[in-house]
Amino acid sequence: MSATHTEQRAGVPAPEPAAPAYSSGFGNEHSSEAVPGALPVGRNSPQRAPLGLYAEQLSGSAFTEPRHDNRRSWLYRIRPSAAHPPFARTDNGALRGAPFTETEPDPNRLRWDPLPDPAPGTDFVAGLWTLGGNGDIRQRTGMAVHLYAADVSMTDRVFSDSDGELLIVPERGGLLLHTEFGRLRAEPGQVALIPRGVRFRVELTGGPARGYVCENYGRPFTLPELGPIGANGLANPRDFLAPAAAFEDREEPVEVVNKFCGNLWAAVYDHSPLDVVAWHGTLAPYVYDLRRFNVLGSISYDHPDPSIFTVLTSPSDTPGLAGIDFVVFAPRWLVGEDTFRPPYFHRNVMSEYMGLIEGAYDAKTSGPGGFVPGGGSLHNMMSAHGPDRETFEKASAAELTPQKVDDGLAFMFETRWPVTATAQALGAGHLQSGYDRVWGGMERHFGR
Numbered sequence: 001m002s003a004t005h006t007e008q009r010a011g012v013p014a015p016e017p018a019a020p021a022y023s024s025g026f027g028n029e030h031s032s033e034a035v036p037g038a039l040p041v042g043r044n045s046p047q048r049a050p051l052g053l054y055a056e057q058l059s060g061s062a063f064t065e066p067r068h069d070n071r072r073s074w075l076y077r078i079r080p081s082a083a084h085p086p087f088a089r090t091d092n093g094a095l096r097g098a099p100f101t102e103t104e105p106d107p108n109r110l111r112w113d114p115l116p117d118p119a120p121g122t123d124f125v126a127g128l129w130t131l132g133g134n135g136d137i138r139q140r141t142g143m144a145v146h147l148y149a150a151d152v153s154m155t156d157r158v159f160s161d162s163d164g165e166l167l168i169v170p171e172r173g174g175l176l177l178h179t180e181f182g183r184l185r186a187e188p189g190q191v192a193l194i195p196r197g198v199r200f201r202v203e204l205t206g207g208p209a210r211g212y213v214c215e216n217y218g219r220p221f222t223l224p225e226l227g228p229i230g231a232n233g234l235a236n237p238r239d240f241l242a243p244a245a246a247f248e249d250r251e252e253p254v255e256v257v258n259k260f261c262g263n264l265w266a267a268v269y270d271h272s273p274l275d276v277v278a279w280h281g282t283l284a285p286y287v288y289d290l291r292r293f294n295v296l297g298s299i300s301y302d303h304p305d306p307s308i309f310t311v312l313t314s315p316s317d318t319p320g321l322a323g324i325d326f327v328v329f330a331p332r333w334l335v336g337e338d339t340f341r342p343p344y345f346h347r348n349v350m351s352e353y354m355g356l357i358e359g360a361y362d363a364k365t366s367g368p369g370g371f372v373p374g375g376g377s378l379h380n381m382m383s384a385h386g387p388d389r390e391t392f393e394k395a396s397a398a399e400l401t402p403q404k405v406d407d408g409l410a411f412m413f414e415t416r417w418p419v420t421a422t423a424q425a426l427g428a429g430h431l432q433s434g435y436d437r438v439w440g441g442m443e444r445h446f447g448r
């Protein structure tokens, strides 16, 4: 028998589930119940939880972390998570984990075309393909860059990642994420975050799906400080949406796949673990629409550093030096006077993986063989990069009238540690050859 809380159990066709409902605010103390009375009042763990539910705490931080970093939620569920059979190792597919030791870190600038179409019948978990990463899962540092390509929904299969939170960046095809906390919709242009250990399954709502995933082994993503920007701007906290409680009441075999220290493990439960009827707390999955990003920039001269485009940051132990910054290049006006307006030539102590959600990016030519939606580039620490020759020539000669850059949506996972590509990424047919040539033939002007 399979039912969500909105479905009827016997004979009557299930109505379409309502669109997901949300409550807003980054890191808020949310609370939500799918059935009235499911949340206890005034305490977290009464002697008997309401409606015969089991109370369970899910921690996203150590119990003793400072209040502003502390994340935890209380879940009220049909069965406790502890009620499950043993997990056994299962095939990792194309997933890899840190430390990334199968290849030598490569100082070259690398660029990939999109992943090839998946084999028919590939769901989100089976469609995950690791490009590279850094750090060490067991030391709780670093990150991995994955891509996914899927053409079927997960129905009787649920995934959880004990190794890190997952920042999912859809590029093609909408996702409906059924999580323990409720349902989240993520379309291309939006991002979803699944906290470490939270069980979820991915339904495809718009045909085959493709996108990027940043797996964060380090401190959870948070909003960047605003400093002199003031109290508002960049990603505004109210635009982060957590799901309203919604549960599956399914007493049938459901495979639960758990990623643990880089490997996949699986167990077949006799029920769905997405059975949380109510929850409250500060730890929750969320979605954010990148088009809501309040882009700030120069209104006088020069191209500012892209740190002003930071949506989320995973701090490291050194203030200002992020384990990961998630940065978006959203539509914006360029008005700088006497300024080379596209991204400048640079060498960065940080390592930059960039992806493209739609359209074009203002430092690179798009089109076949260029930087295309679904593709990605890796500019590791200190590698010299910047506008390609064509962009440089155009921008150096452009008339500097106010210009709206609104023909694309690009993003960057920027990390303090070098990204080591996996063997499959370095050997991939979709690794572009001759990427260096985009900077070839840069003319000498000095002394001419």
Ligand SMILES: O=C(O)Cc1cc(O)ccc1O
Pocket: 303, 304, 305, 306, 342, 343, 344, 346, 348, 352, 363, 379, 385, 386, 412
């Ligand atoms: O390399 C890139 O395209 C990303 C980037 C953008 C920018 O505006 C300034 C610096 C930078 O690394």
Ligand SMILES: [Fe+2]
Pocket: 346, 348, 352, 379, 385, 386
């Ligand atoms: Fe860069």
